Structures are given as C-alpha cells and as structure tokens.
Amino acid sequence: MNWLKRPLRAAFDYAESALDAACGARHNPLAQLGALGWFMFWLITGSGIYLFVFFDTGVTQAYESLESITHDQWWAGGILRSFHRYASDVLVLVTFLHFLREFALDRMRGRRWFAWVTGLLLVGFIYVCGITGYWMVWDQLAQYVALTTSRWLDALPIFAEPISRNFLSNAELSGRFFTLMVYIHIAAPLLMLALMWVHIQRYNHARVNPTQPLMIATAATFLVLSLLAPALSQGPADLDRLAASVGLDWFYIPLYPLVGSLGSVTLWWIVIGIFLVLAVLPWVPPLPATQPAEVHLDNCNGCARCFADCPFSAITMQPRSDGSGFTEEAVVDPDLCVSCGICVGACPTATPFRRSTALVPGIELPDHRIAGLREQVEAICAATPGEPRILAFRCPHGAAVAAPADTAVAVIDVPCTGMIPPSFLDFVVTRKLASGVMLAGCCEGECYQRLGVNWTEARIAAERDPYLRDRISRDRVAVSWASPAQKSMRTKALRRFATALAALDPAPAKAEPTSRAAWRDEATRFVLPVRIVVQVLLAVGVSALVAYFSDTPAVELRGADEAVVTLSFSHAGRLKQECRKLTPEELAKLPANMRRPGDCPRARWPVYVELELNGQVVYAGMHQPAGIWGDGPSSLFERFAVPAGTQQLTARLRNSGRDSGFDFSNTASVELVPGQNLVVGFHESSGFTFR
Ligand code: HEM
Ligand code: SF4
Ligand code: SF4
Incomplete structure (x- = not known):
C-alpha cells in the first residue's frame, strides 16, 4: 500500500505546511478534521x-x-x-x-x-x-x-x-x-x-471541538x-411525469x-x-509486532500520570495487587497499547540520575528499555566529538535530522518524543553530555502518536507533570515539529539552535529562564496580509466547491422527446396443484389431531410477462414467486424510455405454468407526451391496464 500512501502523505504534508503558515499550526483545519x-x-x-x-x-x-x-x-x-x-x-x-x-x-x-x-x-x-x-x-x-x-x-x-x-x-x-x-x-x-x-x-483526550x-x-x-x-x-415531485434532468448533490448521491x-x-x-x-x-500487510508497555510494580507508586497521558486509553488504574502501601497500580491492556512510549515519558520514576539501584521505571517498553536508553545517550554523546554538540531524540514519523555544517549532531530514534522523560533532558544538560538537546518530532498537527507533541511541549513549559526543572536553561532545549516534507525546516531549526548554543557557551552567566518562544520552533508564518488573503481564498474555495457540487452538474433522466412506460405488478401465479380432498382411508391413517379435509400444496407457478412496443418485444421475463415455499406473489417494476407520440403497446402474461401461450393479454394505442409516465399495471380481475 506504500505506493499509494507515500504520495498521499506528501500531498497532505505540503498542504498542511501551507495551511500552518496561513492559519497557524493550532488553527490548521487539516489537523482537526x-x-x-x-x-x-x-x-x-x-x-x-x-x-x-x-x-x-x-x-x-x-x-x-x-x-x-x-x-x-x-x-x-x-x-x-x-x-x-x-x-x-x-x-x-x-x-x-x-x-x-x-x-x-x-x-x-x-x-x-x-x-x-x-x-x-x-x-x-x-x-x-x-x-x-x-x-x-x-x-x-x-x-x-x-x-x-x-x-x-x-x-x-x-x-x-x-x-x-x-x-x-x-x-x-x-x-x-x-x-x-x-x-x-x-x-x-x-x-x-x-x-x-x-x-x-x-482515545484519551479526543479532540471533538475545533479551535x-x-x-x-x-x-x-x-x-x-x-x-x-x-x-x-x-420543483414539486410529480410521479405521473419524469423531469428531463435533475440536479444532484454529488456529495451524497x-x-x-x-x-x-x-x-x-x-x-x-x-x-x-x-x-x-x-x-x-x-x-494488510500486518504491522511488525511490537511489545506493549510493561509495568514494574516495584517501581510504580500509583501516581496515575501514565494513565492521564496515554493517548490510546491503554492504561487503567486498578486496586493494588502487591500489598504495598500504595492504593492503586497501573495496568496496561496489551490489545490497546500501540507501544508509543508516552507513558514512559510521564513516569516520575524513569529518571536517568538513579545510580544506586538498577534503572527500572514504573512503566517502560520492553523494546526500548530506559536503562538501555541512558547507556545509548552516554555512548553516543561520547562518540560525537565537536562543539556545539546537539543530541536529538527523533521520532521516525517526522523529518530526517541532517546535521548542518560545523555542528555535531547525535541522533537517537525513539517511538515518540513524548517517550523522553524531562529528567533525561536535565541529565544530558547538567552532565554536559551535549551542549543542547533537541526533541525532533513529527509535524505539529499530525503527531503520529496523537499527543506526543502536546505533552512534550507542556512538560518542557512546566505546565504538565513531570516537568523540566527550572535549573535547566530552556536555551539548551529545543523542539522541532516537522513532517518528512519539511526537511529544510528541520535543518533550519537545527542551525538556529546550534548558533544559539554557540553563543551561549562563551557567556553562560546569562542563564536566566527563557520564554517559551526561545525553545519552541514555530512553523514558518506568512506575513499578515498574505495570511488573510489565503484564509479568505480557502473559505471562498470551499464555499464555491460546496455550493456548486450540491446541485450541479445535473443528470439527464430522459431525452427531450421521451416518455416513460412503467411495467409493474404484484401478482400471485396459479397454484401448482389444486386442493385435493383426502379419502377416508388417508384420513384414517393420520393422527386424530392432524386430520384435515384436503391436501393443499402452497407452491405457485412463476409469472411470465412480455411487453411489446409497436410489435417489438421490449421486455420479457419470468418472475419467481416470493417466499421460501414459493407461495408468495411474483412482482415486477421496470421502466422503459419510449418516444413520445402515438404508440401501440401490448402486454401478455402467463401464470399457469404452461410452456406457451398466454393467460392474459391486452393491447392499447396510447398518446404519450414528453415526460409522461404511463403505468402498465396488472390485476387478475381487470387484466392489464394502461394509465
Ligand atoms: C462522522 C464522521 C467522523 C467523525 C466525526 C470522526 C471524528 C474523529 C475524531 C474526533 C477522532 C479523534 C481525533 C483525535 O483526537 O486524535 C477521530 C480519529 C480517527 N478517525 Fe474519525 N471520524 C469520522 C469518520 C471517520 C472515518 C470515515 C474514518 C476512516 C474510515 C475515520 C478514521 C479515524 C481514525 C483511524 C482515527 C484515529 C487516528 C488515531 O489513531 O490517532 N474516522 N475521528
Ligand atoms: S506513571 Fe509510573 S509510577 Fe505513576 S502510575 Fe504510571 S507506572 Fe506507576
Ligand atoms: S506505550 Fe503508548 S499506548 Fe502503550 S500504554 Fe504507554 S502510552 Fe499507552
């Protein structure tokens, strides 16, 4: 399916970038469909x-x-x-x-x-x-x-x-x-x-209201x-006539x-x-198997942060099962967990500073253990020489991270940037493992794991637990939200971050807490007049599309000089066998409670019908009786376009099971005006009617 997904994804990415610039990432309509x-x-x-x-x-x-x-x-x-x-x-x-x-x-x-x-x-x-x-x-x-x-x-x-x-x-x-x-x-x-x-x-925190x-x-x-x-x-409906054309709502019909x-x-x-x-x-095709998050009760204090942050409602808080002093514990439903790791980023016990005991947090992904992540951070930073040195945690669903000239960038892929606990940023910066840390995720409105972007930002801005401590200068932390189509935006963000870090290091004294904007990489924005023009064009474009296709183009229902003939009936063919009176001997053989005067099989003959227009057969069909016992009526509803003017119609019907000949027949000469609907009906008592 990638042959279809890739170009479609690219088209959405480009459209989304343009709308981010025109409406702002928060109000982008594509991100809140x-x-x-x-x-x-x-x-x-x-x-x-x-x-x-x-x-x-x-x-x-x-x-x-x-x-x-x-x-x-x-x-x-x-x-x-x-x-x-x-x-x-x-x-x-x-x-x-x-x-x-x-x-x-x-x-x-x-x-x-x-x-x-x-x-x-x-x-x-x-x-x-x-x-x-x-x-x-x-x-x-x-x-x-x-x-x-x-x-x-x-x-x-x-x-x-x-x-x-x-x-x-x-x-x-x-x-x-x-x-x-x-x-x-x-x-x-x-x-x-x-x-x-x-x-x-x-979905946890499903977004049901646009901004x-x-x-x-x-x-x-x-x-x-x-x-x-x-x-x-x-124009009002008129079943006796057929309009020449009708405007369709192409969204619905x-x-x-x-x-x-x-x-x-x-x-x-x-x-x-x-x-x-x-x-x-x-x-189709099956996704490579990933292991669901696993809870380590020894380290879970029941704080419920993972429960609050899991985007896929995969965690429930349940009464404690291990007799510890805590009242609740986190339980993961493996059928719902998509292994995004966001719960790991929420867990206060996932701190890399811990050295006295093994680094096992309350919850983690078996495929990306937190102890392994710490080792990887230490190793990759040590192996990446140069200044400024940036450590980037990259989500594989976003843009690639390509190091700009004169910058050393070490990249670690994680399922989602939301998996990185803020204490890891603290760890990298205070231990001087790198000059700064970048969280490089997917495009702001299209977070693959739904809430990774939101939670990452809220944690760094100290608006959501667990948050990044104030002792860490936000100048040394950056986020970059970019889709695969926004590679150049990512490179620009890295270059800006590297320049800012290079300027910081000679004069670290100025390390006062910085505003949100300093670490947040805003998507490119058009200048205000362009934004307004694009927004108005978008509204006009959608309105024109909707207004036009809600009743145009019209479909032709018939030619200008055509009428319609509707051949329709609902008629039960004759019984295949007449009722037969039971003989006294047959009656005597039956149990007393099942004795009946006659044997009446219910099955009926199918109905064969023909319609002739000016001597030409325009319809011929055999209609089986309805019902599983074949004892219901045979029915037909068929329409024919017929030239307006005088027409000779002959209808014939056979309902008695014979091979040839007809049980009913009628001929009429009718004068049809354009658009008229003439109904050829049938009833056993009156035969064919032409009205
Ligand atoms: C009346 C129509 C629909 C409405 C109102 C609707 C609404 C929503 C909402 C509010 C979300 C949650 C978004 C979020 O907070 O992340 C969502 C997610 C989703 N919808 Fe729909 N939806 C509709 C139809 C469809 C259709 C037709 C499909 C595709 C067949 C679809 C597929 C999905 C998928 C796959 C997700 C989950 C994405 C994820 O896993 O993050 N929806 N929808
Ligand atoms: S966030 Fe960690 S400590 Fe808190 S309930 Fe979840 S697993 Fe337990
Ligand atoms: S890995 Fe993601 S989906 Fe699974 S429990 Fe953690 S937050 Fe929820």
Whole structure:
C-alpha cells in the first residue's frame, strides 16, 4: 500500500505546511478534521431541529411547508435550511479528507484498527442521513432519490414486493414509505451520534471541538454562503411525469447514476467489495509486532500520570495487587497499547540520575528499555566529538535530522518524543553530555502518536507533570515539529539552535529562564496580509466547491422527446396443484389431531410477462414467486424510455405454468407526451391496464 500512501502523505504534508503558515499550526483545519466533523454534526442537528418545528411531515404537504420555510422566513428558516444542507455537504468533505489523512498517516494499522472500522460504519450513517434528508423535501430530486433508492434496495432479496411500487403514480402514492423516511431521518443521526462516541472511545483526550477561531470562521462562511446561494428545492415531485434532468448533490448521491448504468446488483457488489477491502486495511500487510508497555510494580507508586497521558486509553488504574502501601497500580491492556512510549515519558520514576539501584521505571517498553536508553545517550554523546554538540531524540514519523555544517549532531530514534522523560533532558544538560538537546518530532498537527507533541511541549513549559526543572536553561532545549516534507525546516531549526548554543557557551552567566518562544520552533508564518488573503481564498474555495457540487452538474433522466412506460405488478401465479380432498382411508391413517379435509400444496407457478412496443418485444421475463415455499406473489417494476407520440403497446402474461401461450393479454394505442409516465399495471380481475 506504500505506493499509494507515500504520495498521499506528501500531498497532505505540503498542504498542511501551507495551511500552518496561513492559519497557524493550532488553527490548521487539516489537523482537526475529526473535530470539524463533530462541529458539522452539531450545526446540522441544531438547524435540523429548527426546520422540523415548521416542517409538515405529510407527503403532499412536505414540499409546500419547506417552500414556506425557505421563502416566507428566509431570514431564519431559509438561512438554517442552507446551514443544514451545506454543513451536511461539508461533513462529507471533511470525513473524506479525514479518512484519506488517517490512511496516509498510517494511523489505522494493527491495534489502531478500531477507529478505522467504526469510521467506515459512520460513512454508512452519514449517507443514510443525507439520502433520507433529500427524500423528505419531496421535490424532483426527492422523486429521483426515492425511485433510485427503491430500485437499488429492490435488488436485495429481502422484500416480498418491490418497494418501487410505492412510487408508481400520484394516484397510488403511498405515504407510509415517506413517513418511514421521516422516522429514519430522525433516528439515524441519533444512532450516528452514539457511533461517533464509540469511534473515539479508544482515545484519551479526543479532540471533538475545533479551535474557537476556526468554528467562528466556519459558521461565518456558512452564513455568507446561505445568503448568497440559499439552498432551494427543485420543483414539486410529480410521479405521473419524469423531469428531463435533475440536479444532484454529488456529495451524497454520486453513485445513483450508476444504478441505471451498471445495474443495482453490480453496484451492491462494488459497494460491499470496497467496504470489505477498506475494512481489512488495518491488517494488510500486518504491522511488525511490537511489545506493549510493561509495568514494574516495584517501581510504580500509583501516581496515575501514565494513565492521564496515554493517548490510546491503554492504561487503567486498578486496586493494588502487591500489598504495598500504595492504593492503586497501573495496568496496561496489551490489545490497546500501540507501544508509543508516552507513558514512559510521564513516569516520575524513569529518571536517568538513579545510580544506586538498577534503572527500572514504573512503566517502560520492553523494546526500548530506559536503562538501555541512558547507556545509548552516554555512548553516543561520547562518540560525537565537536562543539556545539546537539543530541536529538527523533521520532521516525517526522523529518530526517541532517546535521548542518560545523555542528555535531547525535541522533537517537525513539517511538515518540513524548517517550523522553524531562529528567533525561536535565541529565544530558547538567552532565554536559551535549551542549543542547533537541526533541525532533513529527509535524505539529499530525503527531503520529496523537499527543506526543502536546505533552512534550507542556512538560518542557512546566505546565504538565513531570516537568523540566527550572535549573535547566530552556536555551539548551529545543523542539522541532516537522513532517518528512519539511526537511529544510528541520535543518533550519537545527542551525538556529546550534548558533544559539554557540553563543551561549562563551557567556553562560546569562542563564536566566527563557520564554517559551526561545525553545519552541514555530512553523514558518506568512506575513499578515498574505495570511488573510489565503484564509479568505480557502473559505471562498470551499464555499464555491460546496455550493456548486450540491446541485450541479445535473443528470439527464430522459431525452427531450421521451416518455416513460412503467411495467409493474404484484401478482400471485396459479397454484401448482389444486386442493385435493383426502379419502377416508388417508384420513384414517393420520393422527386424530392432524386430520384435515384436503391436501393443499402452497407452491405457485412463476409469472411470465412480455411487453411489446409497436410489435417489438421490449421486455420479457419470468418472475419467481416470493417466499421460501414459493407461495408468495411474483412482482415486477421496470421502466422503459419510449418516444413520445402515438404508440401501440401490448402486454401478455402467463401464470399457469404452461410452456406457451398466454393467460392474459391486452393491447392499447396510447398518446404519450414528453415526460409522461404511463403505468402498465396488472390485476387478475381487470387484466392489464394502461394509465
Ligand atoms: C462522522 C464522521 C467522523 C467523525 C466525526 C470522526 C471524528 C474523529 C475524531 C474526533 C477522532 C479523534 C481525533 C483525535 O483526537 O486524535 C477521530 C480519529 C480517527 N478517525 Fe474519525 N471520524 C469520522 C469518520 C471517520 C472515518 C470515515 C474514518 C476512516 C474510515 C475515520 C478514521 C479515524 C481514525 C483511524 C482515527 C484515529 C487516528 C488515531 O489513531 O490517532 N474516522 N475521528
Ligand atoms: S506513571 Fe509510573 S509510577 Fe505513576 S502510575 Fe504510571 S507506572 Fe506507576
Ligand atoms: S506505550 Fe503508548 S499506548 Fe502503550 S500504554 Fe504507554 S502510552 Fe499507552
């Protein structure tokens, strides 16, 4: 999969760098796509509740009530309707980007499968909500959605009768399916909310709210978009006619044209196939096995810092099991632990200063023992001559660390910079093992281990336990957050750090505590006017994309001079065998409680039907009876485009199991106007009708 992941990752890295520069790393929308999804959900829910208060849920009144909401109270209902539609479209957009980004960053592999799989299920919910929403408008798009969805669902062998028959004509329109859609449109978002909650269950401190400026900017963009391009209906639904074309929302209904071109069954196989392929991606190919964190009870004092910092909710605090004086102990769930090591960085006992006893902390990674790390630090610093000498702890998911000229850089790879306890920085600096220490992690908004960047910064800034002691000059500590695409940014950060260290050493007297900015490597920022222009362009670009694809381009449903003929029936073929009276002897053989007057096999003959247009057979098909005993009705719903004008139609049907000939037949000459929907129906008592 790397052939796909690598270019995708590079594209995200470049886009993220540009947006970091334009919006600031904290407010970068690409770094909070999941949180934006939650925000869209709340916008959709809030606007939906308002619309529902004024919406009439009757199939014939729905359209009028929405027209009134849109036009009579454009200043509230109209705007909120647009919010509802555009936030729904943006939900699809951010979900799609979120899905691509998690894939590109590889944050769904192995033990991280859970969010991926539940995310895929969430996509299904988003589509059920969107499609039922469009259905409720009962305009021409709703008619297209109702008929196409029904046709697609009818391919599943679960309905006794095609649901498309609910939408045969205005006269036969059944409101029950419409009412069902209204219920689904309310129930699905509630279930979706529950699944969104489940989706983030394995994440500690999951980010469900975007930053405030981003929320305000998004809402303001929707407001302007709602005023400039309000969401509208597309003319009332009319089942007796077929519109020449209909504007589709390509965020929600992109597959519907394929129902006609590929066929419902093929489309089901494609959708199921894509889902299955995506669902197995976390395990294909398998990730190299890593050992989960292990707790050493002898050194665990139950302080719960590892529990608070583990990004993957892999640690629980449980009653002490070793009879020591402490009340709790940390317990790692190996199925949740991704071996990021962030808990090791949080553990106060992981201090390299300890010499009297073996260096075994309360928690550590068996593949990266803390005693081994101390040895590695001492050895690599000793083996790296030169001044200034920088020791860099590098996360393998970030940019490479290449030493600039005149600087000696020793690099140690760790699973995450969050694995390095602050006492290690203290150790390196106070023991003068290096002039300074750099924590070189991944890009600020895309920390592979979710919280490594946040916790590392908070610990150095002394805002989170365990923190870097004040005796360490922050001038000798630096962080650099850079993605593989930001190699030059990393080299610049190293050069800046080396220059600062070189200036420090001749005059160490000035070692007063420095501000955050001194050790923190800020991402490149555009100058303010450029930032504003890029932000406005981003808002305009997303708005234009959403406004355009929410109803354009339109799809042609029929030619200008075409009408449609719908051939549909639900009819039980004749019984294969008539009832036979049981003889007295047969009755006598049966147990008393099972005696019945006759033997009536339930199986029915299939129904064969043909439709002829001007002497040409346009449809011929055998329809099996429904039900596992073959005793239900045979059904059909089929549409044909037919040239407008006078047409001769002949329909024939065989329901008695004979090999040739027909039991019913009828011919009519019909005058069709463009767009007309003529229904050829059948009933045993009246035969074929052409209406
Ligand atoms: C309604 C749609 C969705 C919403 C609201 C949503 C929201 C979120 C949130 C809030 C997080 C936690 C982010 C963090 O704090 O690190 C998250 C993580 C994640 N989501 Fe989604 N998500 C949605 C759909 C999806 C989809 C469709 C996929 C992919 C199939 C997906 C895959 C993931 C993965 C893999 C993670 C975990 C990343 C990690 O391990 O750090 N999500 N999502
Ligand atoms: S941080 Fe260390 S000492 Fe504290 S509970 Fe976790 S393992 Fe135990
Ligand atoms: S290694 Fe990472 S995932 Fe595993 S327990 Fe520690 S912090 Fe949690």
